Amino acid sequence: MILEAATKVIEFGFNKMKLNRIEAPCMVENIQSQRVLQKMGMKLEGISREKYFIKGKYRDMAMYSVLSNEHLQN
Template structure:
């Protein structure tokens, strides 16, 4: 049974459920080639694409395989990115961390603050033991962020995913519960 969607608050951010009313702001950053190329997606062409993404966020929560929080600034409540878990396994107590941010807000510590809140939620509320992250080798900024958060690079998964018509190599990063200080 699903409970009320959790809201996480940090010093600068509110992480909340992404709703249909947020489609325009989600479209604003997921239509940007620089954002979606790191996710293996084509740029969104319309708000309808954003609505499908928002529906997908709801479906992973319903089926217990993840949770995706919209990142917003408290003064505007506009979604400027998202952060959350995919491929969650209760049996193995692990999930994959993912995040993206509107380029207008990058370089301000927002992704780090959002990720810290979501990681803590994963370890405390979801009882995760391991949080993974898969990153394209050319995505240096995400690799640096993960390393600042305490993740360790475990290795290169060669031709791990097929996205946009090609096979991509991905670095596997992980953070274990016993490496995290609450």
């Protein structure tokens, strides 16, 4: 269900808003979120160390993105 909804958001961004790039950060330890982003065709760009202060400590964030031309290939 989450994957379907997120895929619709990406399609809207590329098809209706004519975006070139969509990105999504998630905490490095959140493996399930990373898997969802990968299933949506997003690629890992890198890790931002101690990027955000969440729940009492600084968290490393994984940055994922997909480009419009990559999305069309899927």
